[in-house]
Amino acid sequence: MAKDRKQPRPKAETPKGFRDYFGAEVTERQEMLARIAEVYRRHGFDPLETSAVETVEALGKYLPDVDRPNAGVFAWAEEEGEGGSWLALRYDMTAPLARVAAQYRNDLPNPYRRFTMGPVWRNEKPGPGRFRQFYQCDADTVGAASVAADAEICGMLADALEAVGIDRGDYIVRVNNRKVLNGVMEVAGLAGDDKEHARGIVLRAIDKLDRLGEDGVRALLGKGRKDESGDFTEGAGLSDAQADVVMGFMAARRDSGAATVARLRELVAGSSVGTEGVQELETIASLLAAAGYGPDRIVIDPSVVRGLGYYTGPVYEAELTFEILGDDGRPRQFGSVAGGGRYDDLVKRFTGQEVPATGVSIGVDRLLAALRAKGRMGGDAQGPVVVTVMDRDRMADYQRMAADLRAAGLRAEVYLGNPKNFGNQLKYADKRASPVAVIQGSDEAARGVVQLKDLILGAKLAQEATLEEWKSQPAQVEVPLADLVAEVRKLLDRHR
Template identity: 50%
Template structure:
C-alpha cells in the first residue's frame, strides 16, 4: 500500500453536534454559574447547613414514582440496566437522593439533619429555550422537624440567597393543606377531579381568572384551537375556588391574605390547620426580617401534585428579560420547594417530616445572561507573551513563570502565526496586556508591554492608520527588571 491518504468516500464522518437538550458552556457562563453556586452555598452554610454530595446515579426505585417500566424505561428519567440487571437512573433532582441518604443513614445523623447540595440533574423530557435536559440545582433541606418555623427558615434562606446573588426575586408561598381543605369542603372527592382543580388553580398567573374559571368548569379552548378538558365543577363550587385564588389580589400583605382565606375556609378543619401553619410562618418570617416585598402568600401556587404535603413555595424572577430581538422572554420559576413529609417513609415506613428549597442555578444564569448581556460576564484572558523566534523561547517561558509567580495569569503564544495574528489573539482573549521580547528588547535588556484596554480606548480617537500604528497607543518599553511591577499596575486597573 503506497497511498496512505484516507479515502474520503469510504470514511464515516459523524456530524459534530451536541445531543438535543444538552449544551456546552464556555468560560463566561461557567464563571457566572460558579459565582451563583458560591454565593448561595455560603448563605446555606451561614444558616447552618452542611454540605453533602450524592452520586449522579441512583437505583431507579429510589427515585420514586418515575420508575422505569419494562415498556418505556426512559420516560422522564435517563435509565439504564446495570450488569446485575438492576435499573439505575440519573437523578432528576437533589431531593430524592437526599431522602434515600437520610433513610440509609438515619440512625447516625444529627437530627434535624440540615444539608445543602449542588450539582447537575437530568430530565428526559422535551427541551426548550431555558429548559435543558441537564441543569444545575442548589438545594438546602431540613429533615426531621415538622415545625412551620423550619419552612419559614427555608424561605428566609432562599430570600437571602437571591439577595446575596444580587438578583431581585419574589417568593410566593402557599400550603397544601389549604388546597386540600378547600377541595374537601367543596365535596371534590375523586382523585382525578382534585388534580384537575389543582392544575386549573396553578394556571392563574398565565391564564388569569377567566381561564381558570373555564378550566374549573367545562373546559377551555386555547389559541391553537386545542381543547383542554375542564374539572367539571358545578357553578356553585367554582365561586369559592375563585374567591380562594383571588385572596392575594392587589399585592396584599401576608396578614391580609390570611384574613381573607380565613373567611373562605371558615368551615374546613384542614384549611384552618394550614392557616395556622402559615400564620406561624408569617410570624417567623417577620422576625427573620423577611418583608412583604420579598415573600408573599399566594394561594394559586400548587407545584408538584403528589409530592408536597404542607407548605409550598416558588421563586419568581423580578427582572425583565428580553432576547436578542428585544422580545420578552418568560422564564419559569427560578427556584422552588416545600414540605414533603412522606418521602423518607417510602424507604423506612416511618414518617419523617422534611422541607427544602431548590435554587435553579442554570435557569437563573441563563436569565442573568440575557439581562446583563454576553459581554458583562466575559472572562478575561491571560497576559500574552508574543512569540518572535524559536530560539528565544527560553526568555518567553522564563517571563511567563515570573508573571505566574507574581499571581497573574500568563501564556506564551504557541501558535505559528505572525505578530499581527498574535496581537489579535490577545485581543480576542480579552487579555489585559501583551508582552513583547523581540530582538531589540533582548539586546537592550528591556521588555515592551502593551496595555490592551488602554490601547483600545485610545484607538477610538485615532482614525488614521499610520498614526495608530506608529503611535503605539498604550505601549511602553522599560527595563526588564520592571516588567512585573508594570504588569501588576495594568492588571490592577481592570
C-alpha cells in the same frame, strides 16, 4: 505520513441534548453556587454529594413531577452474572436524598439539613434550551415536622438570592400552603374520592391564572374552555357559587401577611385541614417577621400552587420581579427561579415510616441567566496577559516574564504555538480575550525593555481611530523590563 486506516472516523459531536461549558460559563456558575453554599452552610446545612448512579429500584420508576409522567431516566443493566439489577443516572436530587436519609438514618443527625449541587440527567427529547443534563441546587430539611423548617428555608432562599447579587426589591419569595388549598376544595364541595378528577382540573386551572387570566380560569372551573386554536379543554363543572369560592381564594392576597391570613381563615371556615393550613401560614409569617424578613422579601400569596401531586403542606417560590426583554422584544418579568415545599412520604418508600421533609430547588441555569441579564456576571471574561515569542531561542526569558506576572497574582501565559508568524500570535491573543500582549525582540532585549500592547484600547482604536491616530500607536508603550509587572498592572487597571 502513514495513510489513515480506511475505518470511518468517529464524529466529534456532543451527544444530542447535551452541551459543553467553556471558560467563564464554568467559573461563573461555580462562583454563584459557592455563594449560595456559603449561605446554606451558615444556616447549618451540610453539603452532600451522592453518586450520580443509583439503582433503578431506589430511584423508583417515575419522575415525581406529575407534569411529566412519561419522562425517562438513562438506565442500563448491570453486567450479566451480577443478579440482573439495573442502574440509572439520577434525575433529580430528591430521590437520592430519600435513599440517603433511609440508608444512613442511624448515623445522620435528626433533623438532617443538607444541601447539594450537581448535574442531573433526564432521558427526554431534547429541545431548544432544553438539555438532558443540567445542574440542580437543592436544600432540604429531613425529619422536622415543624413549619419552622419551611420558614427557615424561605428566609435562607431570600438570603441566597441577595448573596449572588439579586438586590432586595428585585425578587419576592411567595408562600402558600397545600392544606389551605385542600380546605378551599372542601368548602367548595369538592372533598371525597369521587371528586378527585374535578379537583385535578381545579388545581391545573389555578396554576394557569397568570396565563389565562380570570375569565379563562373561570371557564375551566365551569363548563370548560375553547382556546384560540379551537381546542376544547374540559371544565371541572363547578357551579357559580363553587367557582366563587375558588376564585375568592386566588384573590385572597392582601397588603399585609396578617390581612391575607385573616381573609384565608374566613374562606376555609368549617374545614379543619384548611384552618390548620392557615394556622401554619400564620406561624410561618410570624417566624419570618421575627427573623427580620419583611413583606418586601417574603409574602403569603394564595396564588402559588406548584407541583400539585407532590407537596403536602407549605409551598414556596422565588420570583425575580425585574423586567427583561422577551423573545418578542417586549419587556416581561423575569419570573420564577426557585421553588419547593413540604413533602412527607419520600423516605417511607424505603422504611415504611413517614418522615417529614421540606426543601427548595434553585433553577441554576435560570438564576445564572438572570444574573447575566443584570450585568452581575462577566467580570471573569478577561483573558490572560500573553507574552509573545519573537525569538524562539529566548523562550526561557519569556517564561520568566510570565512567571513574574503570575507571582504578582496576574494571569499570564507564553505563546506556545509556532512563533514564526507574529500575526498569528496577536490573533491568538485576541481569541484569548487577552488585555495585554508583551513583546520583546532582540533589539528590545539588548536595551532591557519590553513593548506592552494594550489590546483592549487597540481593539477600540481599530474601530474608531483615524489613520493618523492609529499610526501613532497610542496603544503600545515601551517600558523597562524591570517595570514589567507594575506597567502591566497599570494597563489592566485602566480597563477595570
